[in-house]
Amino acid sequence: MKNRDKHIEKKVEQTLHALDGMERARPKPFLYTRIKARLEKGAEMPQQTSYSFSLFSSVQYLS
Amino acid sequence: MNDAFIKLKMINLTVKHYDTMLKADHILIRELKNRDEEAFRQMVDHFEDRVFNTCFSFVKNADDADDLTQETFIEVYHSIQKFREDSRLSTWIYRIAVNKSLEFLRKNKRKKRWGLIVWLTGAETEPEVQIPDFNHPGIIAEKKEQAGILLAAIDKLPENQKIAFTLHKMEDLSYEEIAEVMSKTVSSVESLMHRAKNNLREQLTDYYNS
Numbered sequence: 001m002k003n004r005d006k007h008i009e010k011k012v013e014q015t016l017h018a019l020d021g022m023e024r025a026r027p028k029p030f031l032y033t034r035i036k037a038r039l040e041k042g043a044e045m046p047q048q049t050s051y052s053f054s055l056f057s058s059v060q061y062l063s
Numbered sequence: 064m065n066d067a068f069i070k071l072k073m074i075n076l077t078v079k080h081y082d083t084m085l086k087a088d089h090i091l092i093r094e095l096k097n098r099d100e101e102a103f104r105q106m107v108d109h110f111e112d113r114v115f116n117t118c119f120s121f122v123k124n125a126d127d128a129d130d131l132t133q134e135t136f137i138e139v140y141h142s143i144q145k146f147r148e149d150s151r152l153s154t155w156i157y158r159i160a161v162n163k164s165l166e167f168l169r170k171n172k173r174k175k176r177w178g179l180i181v182w183l184t185g186a187e188t189e190p191e192v193q194i195p196d197f198n199h200p201g202i203i204a205e206k207k208e209q210a211g212i213l214l215a216a217i218d219k220l221p222e223n224q225k226i227a228f229t230l231h232k233m234e235d236l237s238y239e240e241i242a243e244v245m246s247k248t249v250s251s252v253e254s255l256m257h258r259a260k261n262n263l264r265e266q267l268t269d270y271y272n273s
Contacts, residue, residue: 012267016260018209019232023201024116027129031115032107035133039140 088152095143107136110153113234114160119199120233121164123214131167135160154243157234161226161244216266224259227252 086094086105094102114135119128138159146155202210217228226245230236236244242252
């Protein structure tokens with residue numbers, strides 16, 4: 001009986017530590033694209049920085 | 064090498080370093096409040112694994128967790144102006160992710176309860192019962208069985224104990240960080256963890272005794 005209790009106690013302790021050192025689950029790729037699509041569908045998107053906007057405009061102008 | 068060249072090289076290194084690391088909280092928050100798209104993208108890239116893993120740990124379904132992760136970042140985007148910066152950005156994001164996950168679980172529970180009522184009153188043939196097929200990719204194969212038993216036991220804990228234990232075990236957050244996320248003192252988190260472990264020990268002993 002004592003042996004069984006000890007065995008169960010050991011199993012309980014092992015189980016309590018079964019999640020130790022686990023790695024994180026990761027989302028599917030392109031999460032940002034999905035968020036952006038939902039934001040664009042629902043409302044506005046964060047605006048581009050003026051720097052990237054002006055760079056984009058210059059590229060457009062040159063092409 | 065002349066001085067100007069060394070200076071240029073140093074500036075270049077600093078810029079590279081700045082690009083690869085997440086900016087300091089206050090800079091990032093300022094940019095987010097200015098609706099800077101690049102800052103928003105960086106923030107999503109930096110926190111997506113933590114948010115997804117947190118949601119996944121609570122709802123135990125990858126598609127639902129993906130949905131909740133998106134909702135968390137959308138909420139960050141919409142509420143950043145209201146963020147008073149009295150906690151770290153990461154803490155605030157964790158809080159939103161936990162709240163979204165719990166809200167989802169509550170809604171699901173209500174749906175199940177309603178399904179049961181409909182079934183009992185004879186309007187439907189059987190209740191809507193969803194048993195999630197939970198397979199966390201981060202758990203190593205040898206521990207999968209025990210992890211499954213532990214996760215089922217965690218699910219039965221009272222809500223606050225479940226939050227504290229999940230954030231500590233699945234996200235490796237310290238008691239201080241959990242206290243920030245839950246807006247509680249460190250000693251109350253210690254007490255929640257102590258009670259959670261005792262409850263789990265009790266549940267697991269019953270399980271292995273049966």
